[in-house]
Amino acid sequence: MPLGNPIDDIERAHGRQARLCDELEQIADTLPNQVDPALCDTVTQILLTELPLHRRDEEQALFPLLEKRALPEDNVERHLSQLCMEHATDEGVAAELLELLPSLTDGERLHEPNMFGYMLRSFFECYRRHLIWEQNLILPLARERLGRVDLVTLAELMADHRRTRPF
Secondary structure, three states: OOOOOHHHHHHHHHHHHHHHHHHHHHHHHHOOOOOOHHHHHHHHHHHHHHHHHHHHHHHHHHHHHHHHHOOHHHOHHHHHHHHHHHHHHHHHHHHHHHHHHHHHHOOOOOOOHHHHHHHHHHHHHHHHHHHHHHHHHHHHHHHHHOOHHHHHHHHHHHHHHHHOOOO
16 A cells, blocks of 8 residues: 555545546446447456445545544535445445346356446446535545544554555
């Protein structure tokens, strides 16, 4: 993990996830006949590794620290609860996408390309909104409320997540 502010690392991860949404849109736009198998493989690896790691960073590190430091007027419990529900939903949809993406990686044709396109679009449209909410609400609040000791703790927890990946 790079040295520096771990909130910047989370923000960079959000940038990579925004690019993931663009890649998912590209796959949806090229269904059923012009899908790039290499792009499908790249997306599959991100969905399998980076997204679960990022959720872990937020739910087990950033969010608990933010809850400790937030002021009552921040309404942080409500916001974080909503984000965790969205994470769970995203995880479920990603699992469904991962059932079909390997077929495209292998160059196979899908039986229901319109359904898969709809699933892709549903996922990336919701995920883009989720990222915007985190970027515009949660990260600025974290920058304002978390102190130096909190940032060190956050960086250590994130580094530990990378050493002990469960996948």
